[in-house]
Amino acid sequence: MKVLVMVKATERSESGDLGSPEEFEAMDQYTAKLVEAGIVLAGDGLQPSAKGKRVAFDVDGTTWVRDGPFAETKELIAGFSVWEVASMEEAVEWVRRSPLRGGEVEIRKVLDAEDFSDFHAEASPSGLDAPAEPGSTR
Amino acid sequence: MVLATHEAIDAVWRIESARLVARLVRIVHDVGLAEDLAQDALVAALEQWPRSGVPARPGAWLMTVARRRGVDALRRAATLGGKLELLGRDVSPDLTPMEDLELDLHVDDDVLRLMFTACHPVLSVDARVALTLKVVAGLSTEEIARAFLVQGTTMAARITRAKKALADAQVPFQVPVGDELADRLASVLEVVYLVFNEGYTATAGTRLARVELCQEATRLGRMLAALVPDESETHALVALMEIQASRLRTRSRPDGTIITLDQQDRSRWDRLLITHGLSALDRAERTVRSPGPYLVQAQIAACHARAARVADTDWARIAELYADLVAITRSPIVELNRAVAVSMADGPAAGLAVTDTLLDVAVLRGYHLLPSVRADLLSKLGRPADARAEFERAAGLTANEVERSHLLARARST
Numbered sequence: 001m002k003v004l005v006m007v008k009a010t011e012r013s014e015s016g017d018l019g020s021p022e023e024f025e026a027m028d029q030y031t032a033k034l035v036e037a038g039i040v041l042a043g044d045g046l047q048p049s050a051k052g053k054r055v056a057f058d059v060d061g062t063t064w065v066r067d068g069p070f071a072e073t074k075e076l077i078a079g080f081s082v083w084e085v086a087s088m089e090e091a092v093e094w095v096r097r098s099p100l101r102g103g104e105v106e107i108r109k110v111l112d113a114e115d116f117s118d119f120h121a122e123a124s125p126s127g128l129d130a131p132a133e134p135g136s137t138r
Numbered sequence: 139m140v141l142a143t144h145e146a147i148d149a150v151w152r153i154e155s156a157r158l159v160a161r162l163v164r165i166v167h168d169v170g171l172a173e174d175l176a177q178d179a180l181v182a183a184l185e186q187w188p189r190s191g192v193p194a195r196p197g198a199w200l201m202t203v204a205r206r207r208g209v210d211a212l213r214r215a216a217t218l219g220g221k222l223e224l225l226g227r228d229v230s231p232d233l234t235p236m237e238d239l240e241l242d243l244h245v246d247d248d249v250l251r252l253m254f255t256a257c258h259p260v261l262s263v264d265a266r267v268a269l270t271l272k273v274v275a276g277l278s279t280e281e282i283a284r285a286f287l288v289q290g291t292t293m294a295a296r297i298t299r300a301k302k303a304l305a306d307a308q309v310p311f312q313v314p315v316g317d318e319l320a321d322r323l324a325s326v327l328e329v330v331y332l333v334f335n336e337g338y339t340a341t342a343g344t345r346l347a348r349v350e351l352c353q354e355a356t357r358l359g360r361m362l363a364a365l366v367p368d369e370s371e372t373h374a375l376v377a378l379m380e381i382q383a384s385r386l387r388t389r390s391r392p393d394g395t396i397i398t399l400d401q402q403d404r405s406r407w408d409r410l411l412i413t414h415g416l417s418a419l420d421r422a423e424r425t426v427r428s429p430g431p432y433l434v435q436a437q438i439a440a441c442h443a444r445a446a447r448v449a450d451t452d453w454a455r456i457a458e459l460y461a462d463l464v465a466i467t468r469s470p471i472v473e474l475n476r477a478v479a480v481s482m483a484d485g486p487a488a489g490l491a492v493t494d495t496l497l498d499v500a501v502l503r504g505y506h507l508l509p510s511v512r513a514d515l516l517s518k519l520g521r522p523a524d525a526r527a528e529f530e531r532a533a534g535l536t537a538n539e540v541e542r543s544h545l546l547a548r549a550r551s552t
Binding site: 002035036037038039041042082084086087088089090092093094097112 | 143145146148149150152153192196246350353356357358359360361364365387410411413414
């Protein structure tokens with residue numbers, strides 16, 4: 001399953017403070033571990049909400065564009081990643097290993113497997129999607 | 139303190155077990171014993187954590203318990219068989235329980251050694267698959283048995299035999315170097331891809347277990363790519379698996395029948411997996427010395443992934459890539475795939491001409507897809523009688539009921 005991991009903003013992140021070199025280094029090492037564990041699909045940090053926009057929709061479809069910064073710092077996001085993990089608990093365990101000090105991380109499951117239709121062997125009359133003889137590729 | 143449910147303990151296990159087992163093998167020089175000790179530590183965690191909570195450093199906790207059990211076991215063995223000196227020599231000095239595991243630079247190398255050992259050629263391919271899922275992926279014997287549709291006891295016996303075979307052969311716990319590396323790496327990649335295909339092309343089993351098996355294989359592939367970043371084929375295999383997995387949710391109907399590539403709803407392909415897969419392919423192409431089978435297969439998969447509409451598919455390029463793959467694998471089945479690609483690029487007559495060269499190949503004699511492909515091409519060429527005969531021949535060769543009735547229906551309507 002995929003999860004979206006959101007690092008909540010803090011006053012510090014909203015001020016544009018990217019952290020000390022030591023914090024950067026610790027985060028790099030942590031990220032390297034996640035990559036080595038084979039779970040990372042995407043991820044990045046975000047600029048402060050001061051540089052963000054919000055687009056609001058009226059019920060009739062009229063749109064309203066607002067410039068940041070936005071209030072309620074704790075509801076904002078400072079960074080995100082997408083992981084492929086076996087369970088929500090695994091995601092929690094990985095987040096617990098993060099070098100973050102202060103702040104909060106929210107984990108949300110991405111809708112997916114439940115939408116899958118049951119799948120079976122691909123007879124592959126075209127032969128083109130099927131892997132070519134898995135056993136013989138040496 | 140974190141509430142330690144069984145799910146939370148499973149999650150810790152999944153994260154820590156490969157490194158734990160790998161570290162223990164380094165100490166006790168036996169994969170079987172190391173795995174038993176790690177399991178003992180897991181049992182201790184299952185007993186204690188629900189009351190005490192997950193410790194702050196769960197990996198270090200498990201390691202400490204496993205080592206303690208190891209010393210106990212070796213003491214007992216020593217009293218019985220006088221082997222303490224032999225085994226204790228390696229164990230005792232290493233027993234400082236508070237040692238910081240997470241700063242140990244050798245741990246990742248040890249995980250890599252573990253992968254190579256579990257996929258060692260002294261083991262049968264089935265045994266390699268089972269042992270890799272057990273000791274590297276950290277799955278339980280029951281989970282592996284379910285995935286491969288065998289009894290738990292059968293799988294347990296298979297794993298036990300594999301551990302014993304490794305011990306008997308005194309397989310060294312190391313990453314091969316030089317010329318041996320390429321061969322041994324191919325063996326590891328083969329195991330990973332077998333796991334993936336078990337999930338991707340399986341004929342039975344529950345849907346969810348199948349998807350999970352694909353994800354397990356992809357995860358192993360990504361681990362390997364991170365540990366052996368200079369080997370093109372590791373990145374290529376990751377790319378191949380990710381691009382194929384991006385289509386999992388679009389490749390079958392609710393009743394289980396397969397939707398072929400040209401009929402799939404491409405807007406529902408998993409873009410994130412495609413993006414990740416294409417960047418893995420890019421790394422594979424940058425590190426390549428001579429193209430391997432996974433690289434070419436990943437390139438073919440990428441051609442499809444890049445085509446937003448079926449009509450955009452670069453069939454000429456795909457036909458070329460199949461020619462490359464034939465040159466590497468020497469497989470007539472790949473040549474049949476090439477025939478299909480050629481027919482898409484240059485028309486049905488050109489494709490049919492390729493299949494003509496396959497008619498006398500012994501291994502294809504009972505293979506229903508050869509007449510099935512030919513039937514399709516003959517029908518496009520306006521030769522209904524010939525097409526009908528080939529459809530009927532194909533129907534007679536397949537054991538799959540759904541496929542047979544599909545082929546007979548086409549024979550009737552041609």
